[in-house]
Amino acid sequence: MKPDEVLNKELSRINLHLPRQRKSLAQLLKEEEPKVKLKDGSEHYFKRKELEFLASLLDEWEVDKLYIPIVLEITTTWHGYFKVRGALAVKVIEKLLGTYDILEEKNELTLPRYMLPKIRRKLPTTTTYAFIME
Numbered sequence: 001m002k003p004d005e006v007l008n009k010e011l012s013r014i015n016l017h018l019p020r021q022r023k024s025l026a027q028l029l030k031e032e033e034p035k036v037k038l039k040d041g042s043e044h045y046f047k048r049k050e051l052e053f054l055a056s057l058l059d060e061w062e063v064d065k066l067y068i069p070i071v072l073e074i075t076t077t078w079h080g081y082f083k084v085r086g087a088l089a090v091k092v093i094e095k096l097l098g099t100y101d102i103l104e105e106k107n108e109l110t111l112p113r114y115m116l117p118k119i120r121r122k123l124p125t126t127t128t129y130a131f132i133m134e
Contacts, residue, residue, distance in 0.1 A: 007133060014131050016040040022067040025054055029063070036069070044069070046125045054126060057095045062088055069128040072116065076133075082116060084109045096122055 001009075019036040028034040034046040046068065055063050066088040073083040084093050090109045094100035096119060097111075119127060 004133075011131055011133055017044075018071075018128060018130055019044065019069065022069065024064050025051060025058075025066045025068055026064040028068055029055065044125070044128075050123060050126050054092060054123070057092050058088065062091075066092065068126050070123070070126060071130045072119065072127055073130050073132050074113075075131070078110060080113050081110050082113055084111070093119060 016039045018039055020039055021036065023034075023036055028046055029048075029051050034048065034051060035043045036046075038044055051068070054066065054068070058066060067086070070084065070089045070092065073085065075083075084090055085108050087105060087107050090106045091100060093109060093111075094106075097115065
């Protein structure tokens with residue numbers, strides 16, 4: 001096995017906590033027990049208060065377009081940084097951090113890793129880490 005193959009296999013193992021499929025915030029808010037199935041076969045439950053908080057940060061039409069959990073991407077390529085992708089995920093994270101600018105629409109956000117605890121403290125069930133290789 002080549003070194004890249006070994007690394008990819010290890011990353012797959014490390015990322016077993018990721019959902020098989022994410023759900024829209026609107027869909028999760030309708031569920032009695034909001035949850036997603038993870039790659040390892042277990043289920044991850046979301047706190048309703050957290051889902052409602054996320055909905056409060058968005059316009060009504062956006063609630064159906066934000067997919068949960070929000071993935072915080074960590075890779076060795078961006079030493080000391082992580083990424084958030086998707087316009088609505090970026091909007092939510094920026095609003096949470098107090099850096100949102102209505103005039104600046106971004107599809108991607110790169111933040112220093114020291115911001116991770118602040119985000120995870122406020123959104124412990126609706127965010128997750130993904131370890132990636134680029």
